[in-house]
Amino acid sequence: MSKELNLQITKRTIRYSFIGACLIAFSLLTFWLRTLPIPMIVSENWVNLLGNDPWFSLRQIEQMAPGFPAYSWFDPMTAFPFGEAIYWGPLFGFCATVLVILAGASTRPEIMYAASFLPPLMAVVMVPVMYGLGAKLVDWKTGIVSAGFIAVISGQYAYRSLYGFVDHHIAETLFSTLFCLCFIIALLKMKESGVTFCDIQSQKNHVLIYPVLAGIAFLFGFYTMTTMVIFGVVVVIYTIIQIVVDHAQKQKTDYLILTNCVTFFVVILGILPFGLKSPGLSIGVYSAGNIFIYGLIIIGSILLYSISRYLADRPWYFYLASLAGLTIGSLVLGLLIFPTLVGGYISQFTAVFGMNAQLLTVQEGMPWQFENAVSVFNWGWILVAGGIVSLLYRIRKNDDSPALFTLIWFVLIFLATTRQVRFEYYLAANIALMAALAVGWALSIGGRDLLRLAGVEKFFNPKDKMEEVASPEVSEEKGKKGKKQVQKKKVPSKPSASPLRSGVLVITVIIGLLFAWSGASANVTLGSNVGGGMNSDWTEALTWFGEHSPDPGVDYYKIYDSPQARDTFEYPSEAYGVISWWDYGHWITFVSKRIPHANPFQRGATTSAHFFIETDVDAASAQLDDLGVRYVITDIEMATGKFWAMATWHDPVNATALFQQRMLYQESEGSYSQVQLQRESYFQTMIQRLHVFDGSAFAPKSVMVVQSAPASALGLTGGSAPVITGIGEAKSVDEAQAIIAEYKKTAPAGYRAEILTPEMFSSSAELDALQRFRLVYESQQNVLSGGGDIRYVKIFEFVPGAILSGEGTIEVPIETNTGRTFMYRQKSRNGVFVLPYPNEAGPDDVVLTTAPYRIVETGQQVVVPYRAVMEGLRI
Incomplete structure (x- = not known):
């Protein structure tokens, strides 16, 4: 073995060892x-567990663990009285359940502990x-x-891959990135191989395994x-x-078409045994619509290839014009023949980029604020700009198809x-x-120059480039014309840095370090x-x-396969x-094993909002x-900070x-x-009547009347x-x-007077009692520190109520589980x-x-049996 070959092997070993060490270090850091x-x-x-959705994921893992690998596609333990049809795939839950089984976890705390490691492990695989x-x-x-940057990048990715965020978001990122x-x-290998679409023999090339792997990676994401x-x-x-681009440059496009066809043919094959879980052609669920869409990618790719071949001898803009006409024509024809189907696909796609008032109440559905984008990726944006420039350069200079795909x-x-x-x-x-x-581009541009300026290039490249220079020594031999030949020898060249x-490299590296x-x-x-x-507060309330x-009466662990x-x-x-x-639906399902009407998939959000914002008690x-609802659970956030969200779902306008x-x-x-x-x-509103006033009647001792004028009438601008x-x-x-x-009689146009108050817990309105709601539990924390007593979480039972004939006002003293x-x-x-309250404890x-009930006007006392309250009996 030559010395040069040994040197190459040694360098390769050092490089791979260095790469391996870096990846291990980044994985451990992650x-x-x-x-x-x-x-x-x-x-x-x-x-x-963190957030809301992970609690439902754990509920699914608890279901799967006893009868693995069974997966429930329907869950009656949420969205009462309809139940929830599951629209996401089982792969993340399968992976978590395997982890639970390997860990030997059997109790709820053990299952939660083991499954919570899956998101960090998936983040490690991202490296x-x-x-x-x-x-x-x-x-x-x-x-x-x-690999180093993904180990330390922050924001939603970091949060959703933390221990305890047991949900499929990190799996979506991992498998989609793996597919890319x-x-x-596949693009690189197929292009290098020279495989052609029309040559059957060339398609027997082993290189087709790469688009097959791309299809499998896509299926991992699809199963998630x-x-x-x-x-x-x-x-x-x-x-x-x-x-x-390839058509304009007279280049073959077989590699691209074959990559698409093989990739999505594998996807379709993988969908078929997985099963079509939902009817119709929607692509938002596991229906035949997915086969239809991915089949269209294959058909469309072949059609693009065929048109390119047909117009091979025409100017490139003929091809571009034909594609534009084909696209518009197909869209118009589709809307005319299959308006519901095509319109549905368009709306599903635009839903990703669209916004509405109700969606804006959901944290993850809000638009990305500029301030958040800057704070999350800060210095990284400068590097991203450099990365975009490098991709554009590679696309323009080298016709780099992977660079175009990445962009x-x-x-x-x-x-x-x-x-x-x-x-x-x-x-x-x-x-x-x-x-x-961006960093890689800077290294390729200035790496060698920096080594030369630092005087250490020879340590990284010991075989200096040699060039021939004239030697002052004279050869004894003579040329054809009798002149002495000048002997040349090789000396190391010294290119300028x-x-x-x-x-540029130093600045880029500094920015990269700041980003990291x-x-x-x-x-x-x-x-x-x-x-x-x-x-x-929620933990103790839901546990109780x-x-x-x-x-x-619903089996918490039963599997429904459709x-x-x-x-x-x-x-x-x-x-x-x-x-x-x-927000609290999954907590109710997991902790209490009871059936919420609304859940964090926003199922039941509108009807829940209607109830809590309703001002008509009878309605x-x-x-x-x-709805068949028996219990109402409220918290202080619903009465304050989340009130706007409920009001928006109730009336988006x-x-x-x-x-x-x-x-x-x-x-x-x-x-x-x-x-x-x-x-x-x-x-x-019902939320205020329940959580703040415990369903009792209330009469304000004083009422504030606020007079106001339009801002423009006072010479103010810029505000409504x-x-x-x-x-x-x-x-x-x-x-x-x-x-x-009286004020309205003389008030100028636009001037108003209205009953208003800055207080949130002292009503400016007279409130009737809620006749059928009784408080059955409240959490320990008093949210008011300056007087008053309102607990963080309250649970009310909706009962028929005992019926008593009488006039006037009736009252009864109540002591809660907290002593309030x-x-x-x-x-x-x-x-x-x-x-609603019995005098006999259930x-x-x-x-x-x-004490017994007392009619205020007469002093008459009444004892109400528990059964009368629960069955609506007349007493």
Whole structure:
């Protein structure tokens, strides 16, 4: 073996060892960062999972573990009274269940502990995948930088891959990125092989294994979530642009068409045994629509190839014009012949980029704010710009098809993220890769120059380039003309180094280090301070609720192998629903093993909003009767910070405008500030009546009347909020209405007077009692520190109520499970009281009356039996 060959082997061994060491280091760093939350969220009883959706994922894992690999496509333990048809795939749950089985976990705390490791482990796998992308696009050095960046990148990606965030988001990112890597490799290998579309023999080449692998990687993503179709769109856009470029340059496009055909043929084959779980042709669920769409990619690719061949001798713009005409014609024809189908596909695609008032109440559905984008990826944006320039250069200079694919991938995911922040966890891979491309480009431009300036090039490249120079020594031999020959010898050349290129590299590396440091710091801060998704008030409330409420009669662990079970499933007669805001639905399912009406998939969000924002008590009660709801769970956030979200789902047009009013008030001459005031209707909503006033009647001791003028009438511009011009006080609502009527007689146009208050827990309206709602539990924490007593979480039971004939006002003293006392009051309606609290404690009652009911006007006392309340008996 020659010395030179030994040197090459040694260098290759050192390089691979270095790469391996870097990948191991980055993987360990990733795992450490992602498991930082363990001390904060793990206890003997359970793991306090992050967010909302992970609780439902754990509920699915609990189902799968006993009968693995069975997967339930329908769940009656949520979205009462309909149940939930599962629209995402089983792969993430399968992986988590395998982890649980391998760990030997059997109890709920053990299952939660083991399954919570899956997101960090998937984040670890992202490290070599990102290395592969960087290495295939540029070189091994770019691959290392790409792997390093993904290890420390922050934002939604970091949060959703933390220990305890047991949900499929990280799996979506991993498998979609893996597909892009495999697809890029397939493009490179197919192009190098010279395989052709029309030559059957060439298609027997082993190189076809690469698009097969790309298809398998796509299936991994598809088995996780049908949103993998986005990457089908990436392929479509790339294919159209690439084939136009290849056609214009008279280059063969067989490699591209075959890559698409083989990849998506494998996808279709993989969908068939997986099964079509839903009817119709929607691509948002596992239906035949997915086969149709991926089949269209194959057919479209072949059609593009055929048109290109047909127009091979025509100017390139003939081909471009034909594609534009074909696209428009196909769209118009589709809308005419299959308007519902084509229109549905268009709406599903635009839904990714569209927004509506209700979607904007969902955190992950909000648009990406510029400030958030900058704070998350900060220095990385400079590198991303460099990465884009490097891709454009490679596309222009080398006709680099993987570079074009990467650029389109980045642009599409970036646009999706600007519209809905949920796609930020997809974008993290793009940001890390684009930033690495910038660093890799800078290394290729200025790396050698920097080594030369530093005088260390010989240590990295010991075989200096030699050049021939004249030797002063004279040869004894003579040439043909008798002249002495000048002997030449090789001496090391000394090419000049460019300070400019070296400077570009140094600046790029510094920015890259700042990007990595800021990301790592953000990861440490996030992992060290993140709290569990459920606070102690909700934990204790739902634990109590699960132990002291009737069993709904539904098997918590039963597997339903088809989403169509939703159409045939019938709840048992003893089943009932629990209504709360959708944020808390999965907690109710998992912790209490009870059936919420609304859940974090926004199922039941509209009807829940209608109930909590309803101001007509009878209408609200009728709604619960129709839904079969027996319990209502409220918290202080629903009464305050989440009120706007419920109001928006209730009425997307007006939202909070009917309940709250923003106004300007003058602090000093020429200086105005804004304040939010509550209208009477705000306190008349069910959420306020329940959580703040415990369903009892209330009469305000004083009422504030606010006079206001349009901002423009006072010479103010730039704001639509009216300006407070006067504040009055009345002793009752009737007196306040009289003041308002008098004011209107002389008020100029646009000037108003209205009952308003800055208080959120002291009503400016007279409130009737809720006749059929009784408080059965409240959590320990009092949210009011300056007087008053309102607990964080409250649970109410919706009962028929005992019926008592009488006139006037009836009251009964109540003591809750926390020791808080209040007086429940109710005025008779049409000579009847409907009484929700029994004087005899039920088997699970912890909120008790401390005396009989008393009619205030007569002093008559009444004892109400438990059975009368629960069965609606007349007493």
